[in-house]
Amino acid sequence: xxxxxxxxxxxxxxxxxxxxxxxxxxxxxxxxxxxxxxxxxxxxxxxxxxxxxxxxxxxxxxxxxxxxxxxxxxxxxxxxxxxxxxxxxxxxxxxxxxxxxxxxxxxxxxxxxxxxxxxxxxxxxxxxxxxxxxxxxxxxxxxxxxxxxxxxxxxxxxxxxxxxxxxxxxxxxxxxxxxxxxxxxxxxxxxxxxxxxxxxxxxxxxxxxxxxxxxxxxxxxxxxxxxxxxxxxxxxxxxxxxxxxxxxxxxxxxxxxxxxxxxxxxxxxxxxxxxxxxxxxxxxxxxxxxxxxxxxxxxxxxxxxxxxxxxxxxxxxxxxxxxxxxxxxxxxxxxxxxxxxxxxxxx
Numbered sequence: 343x344x345x346x347x348x349x350x351x352x353x354x355x356x357x358x359x360x361x362x363x364x365x366x367x368x369x370x371x372x373x374x375x376x377x378x379x380x381x382x383x384x385x386x387x388x389x390x391x392x393x394x395x396x397x398x399x400x401x402x403x404x405x406x407x408x409x410x411x412x413x414x415x416x417x418x419x420x421x422x423x424x425x426x427x428x429x430x431x432x433x434x435x436x437x438x439x440x441x442x443x444x445x446x447x448x449x450x451x452x453x454x455x456x457x458x459x460x461x462x463x464x465x466x467x468x469x470x471x472x473x474x475x476x477x478x479x480x481x482x483x484x485x486x487x488x489x490x491x492x493x494x495x496x497x498x499x500x501x502x503x504x505x506x507x508x509x510x511x512x513x514x515x516x517x518x519x520x521x522x523x524x525x526x527x528x529x530x531x532x533x534x535x536x537x538x539x540x541x542x543x544x545x546x547x548x549x550x551x552x553x554x555x556x557x558x559x560x561x562x563x564x565x566x567x568x569x570x571x572x573x574x575x576x577x578x579x580x581x582x583x584x585x586x587x588x589x590x591x592x593x594x595x596x597x598x599x600x601x602x603x604x605x606x607x608x609x610x611x612x613x614x615x616x617x618x619x620x621x622x623x624x625x626x627x628x629x630x631x632x633x634x635x636x637x638x639x640x641x642x643x644x645x646x647x648x649x650x651x652x653x654x655x656x657x658x659x660x661x662x663x664x665x666x667x668x669x670x671x672x673x674x675x676x677x678x679x680x681x682x683x684x685x686x687x688x689x
Contacts, residue, residue, distance in 0.1 A: 404475055406456065410537050412529040417496075417508040421537050422456070424478040424490035443545050443559040444488040445534065448481055450474060451568025451606075452516070453502045455494065463501045472683050480687055481565070488563075491537065495569075503608075504569045510576035517609035518572040526576040527584045530564075531593050547593075556592045563599040567686055568639075571605030571613075578615045582623045594627075601632040603685050604639045606648065613639075614651040618658055625664035633668040634689040637677040640670070 407421040453466050457473040460466035470476070474492045481490045495504035495516070505516040509526040512518050531550060538546030545557045566574040577584075577600070584590045605613055615621060624631065633656055640649040659666045671688050672681040 404478055405541055407537050407540050410533055410540060412508060412536075413525055413532040414529075417529055417532075419496050419508060419533055420456075420494040421533065422474050422478050422492040422494070423537065423541050424482045424492075425541070425543075442487075442489075443557055444561045445491060446481060446485045446488050446563045446565060447491045447493060447530065447534070448477065449493055449506065449564070449566045449570030449573045450477060450495070450504065451570050452504050454504070454567075455498060455501075459501075465502055469683070472686065477686060484689075485563070489543065491534070493533065506570070506573050509573045512572070515608045516569055516572070517607055518576065518612070520576055520579045520612060522579050522583055524576060524580065526573060526580055527590055527594055531590070534562075550589060556596055560596050562593075562597050563601070564597065565601040565603065566605065567603040568606050568682065571602050572607050574600055574602060575605075575612065575615050578620050578624050579617070581620070581627060585623070585627065597627075597629055599630045599632065600624075601634065601689065603634050603689055604636050604682055605652075606639050611647060612651070613648045614655040616651055616654045616658065621655070621658045621664075622662055625659055625662035628665065630665040630667070631659060632689070633666070634671060634685055635669075636671050636681050636685055637673065637675075638679065638682040641677055 403425055405423045405425065407423060409418050410421050411418055453460070453469055454472055454474060454477065455466060457470060457475045460470055460473050474494060478490050478492050481492075495506055496508045497505040499505060499514050499516070503515045505512050505514065506518075508529055510518045510520060510524055528550075531547065535547035535549055545559070547557075547560070548555055564574060564577070566572070581594070584594045602614075607613060615624075633652070635652060639645075640652050642648065656666065656668050669689075671685050675681060
């Protein structure tokens with residue numbers, strides 16, 4: 343059996359659920375062997391029962407921030423914060439010191455949720471190694487001395503289909519409909535500002551009131567995995583207006599890096615941005631673009647347009663002179679959901 347639940351026709355979803363498909367994305371016989379403990383991939387080092395509060399000198403702590411308001415009253419998200427900036431790193435000086443105002447934001451894919459919620463769902467329990475808590479710790483090792491934010495999708499249809507409708511117009515299954523003015527940047531800025539205040543971080547982003555000021559040391563990188571890449575795509579479409587906006591421009595200018603990790607969603611197109619005008623704005627912005635994929639997404643003959651769109655994304659950015667890096671991971675291995683997840687560790 344080989345079904346791609348993340349991309350299946352919504353009409354068939356109840357049938358698929360009844361058949362017990364094991365993941366929020368896709369299902370294969372190999373995935374079932376992973377549930378039995380025969381998976382070839384190495385899970386993250388930390389497998390948590392939930393969010394941990396740690397004592398001074400312990401590993402960086404995770405904090406769950408619930409119902410953080412965004413740019414509108416009806417746009418609310420739960421956040422997970424890994425306070426990865428230690429007192430020692432804040433006291434260092436010189437070129438090796440990371441600024442305590444450096445932040446990384448991660449948008450997860452389908453099935454990924456808080457550890458506790460995943461453990462209660464048969465389709466999520468086998469993928470606890472990729473819970474939001476464990477991913478935050480993995481990213482903490484990838485981005486030391488930065489604050490790591492994991493943004494939970496505001497809706498999880500059937501406990502597995504992530505929907506980022508607070509960032510991009512989306513249907514029930516999370517398929518996006520992009521536009522140049524939905525407010526993804528504005529919502530992200532408000533979430534970070536309110537999240538920093540809730541968490542008591544030093545030098546938080548000030549509330550946006552008619553103008554914008556950003557602390558000199560503030561920097562931002564955004565990472566999207568699988569379904570989470572729809573948020574990055576929406577940001578690309580909004581980039582021109584956001585950069586020109588006196589209120590949003592100073593915030594957007596602090597965006598240093600964008601990482602696409604094996605993007606995918608249930609729509610039939612626009613898995614990758616191919617609009618030349620939008621990509622031209624991305625190239626002109628100076629943001630470093632990182633495109634990481636696996637054969638699981640870009641070599642699927644049933645969804646050949648994903649690979650074609652990825653190729654056009656890369657080619658157009660290269661032609662436009664963008665700051666681009668790209669890599670196909672696990673290219674010599676069979677396409678698998680295990681390697682789809684492993685890109686979170688390997689990029």
